[in-house]
Amino acid sequence: MANSKKYEWNTTPVDNPPNDSAWQEFVAGATKERIRKERKAELDKQKNENAKPKTPMTGADWVKFVILVIISIAFIMPILLVLMNSFKTNVSVSNEPFAFPNGDNFVGFDNYTNGVEKINFFPAFFTSIFVTVFSVAFIILCTSMCAWFITRVKTWYTKLMYLLFAFSMIVPFQMVMYPMSFVANQLSLDNMFGIVVIYLGFGAGLSVFMFAGFIKSVPLEIEEAAMIDGCGPIRTFFMIDFPILMPSAITVAILNAMWIWNDYLLPTLILNRQKTLPMAIQYLRGGYGSIDMAAMMAMLVLAIIPIIIFYFSCQKYIIKGVVAGAVKG
Amino acid sequence: MEKAIKKWFPLFALPTLVSFAIAFLVPFAMGLYLSFCKFKTVKKTEFVGFDNYIKAFSNDKDFLNALWFTTKFTIVSVITINLIAFIFAMLLTKAIKGTNFFRTIFFMPNLIGGIVLGYIWSMIINGVLYYFNATITTDANYGFWGLVILMNWQLIGYMMIIYISGIQNISPDLIEAAEIDGANAWQRLIHVTLPQIMPSITICLFLTLTNSFKLFDQNYALTAGAPGKDTQMLALDIYNTFYGRVGYQGVGQAKAVVFFIIVAAIALTQLYLTRSKEVEN
Numbered sequence: 147m148a149n150s151k152k153y154e155w156n157t158t159p160v161d162n163p164p165n166d167s168a169w170q171e172f173v174a175g176a177t178k179e180r181i182r183k184e185r186k187a188e189l190d191k192q193k194n195e196n197a198k199p200k201t202p203m204t205g206a207d208w209v210k211f212v213i214l215v216i217i218s219i220a221f222i223m224p225i226l227l228v229l230m231n232s233f234k235t236n237v238s239v240s241n242e243p244f245a246f247p248n249g250d251n252f253v254g255f256d257n258y259t260n261g262v263e264k265i266n267f268f269p270a271f272f273t274s275i276f277v278t279v280f281s282v283a284f285i286i287l288c289t290s291m292c293a294w295f296i297t298r299v300k301t302w303y304t305k306l307m308y309l310l311f312a313f314s315m316i317v318p319f320q321m322v323m324y325p326m327s328f329v330a331n332q333l334s335l336d337n338m339f340g341i342v343v344i345y346l347g348f349g350a351g352l353s354v355f356m357f358a359g360f361i362k363s364v365p366l367e368i369e370e371a372a373m374i375d376g377c378g379p380i381r382t383f384f385m386i387d388f389p390i391l392m393p394s395a396i397t398v399a400i401l402n403a404m405w406i407w408n409d410y411l412l413p414t415l416i417l418n419r420q421k422t423l424p425m426a427i428q429y430l431r432g433g434y435g436s437i438d439m440a441a442m443m444a445m446l447v448l449a450i451i452p453i454i455i456f457y458f459s460c461q462k463y464i465i466k467g468v469v470a471g472a473v474k475g
Numbered sequence: 476m477e478k479a480i481k482k483w484f485p486l487f488a489l490p491t492l493v494s495f496a497i498a499f500l501v502p503f504a505m506g507l508y509l510s511f512c513k514f515k516t517v518k519k520t521e522f523v524g525f526d527n528y529i530k531a532f533s534n535d536k537d538f539l540n541a542l543w544f545t546t547k548f549t550i551v552s553v554i555t556i557n558l559i560a561f562i563f564a565m566l567l568t569k570a571i572k573g574t575n576f577f578r579t580i581f582f583m584p585n586l587i588g589g590i591v592l593g594y595i596w597s598m599i600i601n602g603v604l605y606y607f608n609a610t611i612t613t614d615a616n617y618g619f620w621g622l623v624i625l626m627n628w629q630l631i632g633y634m635m636i637i638y639i640s641g642i643q644n645i646s647p648d649l650i651e652a653a654e655i656d657g658a659n660a661w662q663r664l665i666h667v668t669l670p671q672i673m674p675s676i677t678i679c680l681f682l683t684l685t686n687s688f689k690l691f692d693q694n695y696a697l698t699a700g701a702p703g704k705d706t707q708m709l710a711l712d713i714y715n716t717f718y719g720r721v722g723y724q725g726v727g728q729a730k731a732v733v734f735f736i737i738v739a740a741i742a743l744t745q746l747y748l749t750r751s752k753e754v755e756n
Contacts, residue, residue: 203571211571217563218580224595224628231598243602292491299481307492314499316742318689320713321735322498324728325505328517329497347498350491379480379487408588410692411714424590428696439598446591453586465582469636472678 261441270426281345293357314351397467527729541712564638581632593696618706641675
């Protein structure tokens with residue numbers, strides 16, 4: 147056919163348009179395309195407007211808003227009550243916990259000084275920080291390495307290890323607590339250094355399982371390239387895999403930190419002399435139900451403050467990490 | 476490549492494996508064996524067969540009472556927590572001001588540890604009951620509902636976040652299509668939203684189920700089982716059998732094995748249900 151030649155924008159003579167069918171087709175096609183583009187732009191614009199409603203909230207929305215405000219006040223109330231009561235006398239805490247501190251029952255920071263002395267708050271606080279920081283650090287380092295090993299090496303014993311780690315996640319602590327405290331005692335792990343080993347071992351199941359899931363998504367080609375370039379397994383892991391695993395490591399770290407910081411039963415059974423913070427607080431409950439409630443309130447405030455600071459400083463990671471942990475676990 | 480890595484077993488896998496053996500594998504095997512023994516210390520044991528298991532159920536009614544209390548508590552808290560968390564999630568996925576602020580507030584109690592939570596609520600509940608001349612240990616019902624309220628306060632925010640991420644993953648086209656077909660808000664909820672967030676529902680049900688069933692710290696700090704042993708949950712009963720009665724360590728371990736079997740059964744059922752759902756999708 148004669149009119150098989152193609153026309154394109156910019157190369158076509160405009161002042162003397164050819165009058166063949168290819169040209170007509172070209173013009174028609176271009177027009178259609180322009181119309182299509184315009185309509186798409188219009189639709190996109192509409193969509194964007196729909197996605198981000200700039201309209202003010204409706205009446206029903208305001209009702210919901212007010213309800214949510216009331217509920218959130220109810221949610222913070224317990225913490226505010228504890229704070230308020232931490233400045234009151236013991237009798238006032240148990241008889242009128244909803245009354246504001248006034249001249250009669252206001253005791254200033256007495257409860258704080260009293261409680262700090264009674265339960266040895268600062269040593270307990272230090273023990274908790276020490277145990278949490280070191281356990282989490284060792285869990286991250288050791289379980290990520292272990293998870294990498296059992297995902298990359300495929301033999302019978304790595305498969306068995308993976309199964310055992312997964313199995314340990316469904317075993318409740320009560321099942322192993324008595325023999326565990328015996329073993330820890332026999333191996334002299336009943337101090338704040340030894341408990342790090344216990345936490346690494348008992349936390350290994352979930353952490354290895356989660357890391358193994360993340361490592362499976364790291365492409366093998368990158369590692370192979372590194373190894374061909376002369377990296378040994380150690381350098382490959384720490385220079386290639388570990389940076390990629392960083393976001394997952396944060397998730398694992400947050401989950402473990404929350405568990406270990408708040409844990410009560412395991413340190414109670416393992417530690418011989420030191421106390422962690424939850425143990426120190428429990429210690430305020432004397433024999434047979436006599437509790438110094440005023441000092442208790444002050445100590446609860448001191449226990450909650452670090453958690454709230456931690457929460458507001460890395461809230462984004464915490465919420466994300468906890469959700470990711472829930473979905474994976 | 477595999478061979479090169481394999482040589483590094485002692486560095487990569489051994490530290491975790493040794494700790495795992497110390498903290499889990501050895502105690503687990505010992506626990507299984509000890510549940511068939513009479514002992515006061517682990518070093519001096521006497522094999523007694525299924526005696527401990529029979530004693531756990533027949534000697535006193537503590538274990539069965541705790542099992543019943545735990546089941547009741549678990550059912551009530553699973554229902555209330557999930558229902559309320561879902562309603563909150565629906566409210567917070569609408570275009571309302573300050574959704575992030577509300578999310579932050581609702582999630583916060585989840586970070587506070589069980590012991591601290593227990594004492595916060597024992598102060599509040601005792602404060603309310605003071606006006607009725609009672610304390611939380613006056614009646615087992617107070618302790619029960621106290622625990623339910625505490626658990627709700629702690630877990631609603633957590634479950635809400637999971638539900639929110641599920642709801643936000645629903646394609647708007649589906650809702651739109653249902654709207655065009657004339658479905659009202661209720662029908663859209665039942666036929667579009669709920670089936671679409673099934674994965675979130677299974678996760679939340681599982682988390683609330685296991686967390687409620689294995690509860691210890693909160694139970695210990697709030698009522699410690701009082702009055703009598705009426706508000707004692709399974710984990711606390713096991714703890715008290717181990718450390719409260721001399722010569723009953725074997726029975727405690729047998730109770731722990733039964734506890735493990737129940738928890739494992741819940742977890743495996745859950746896993747099975749999730750798997751079968753995944754196939755459907």
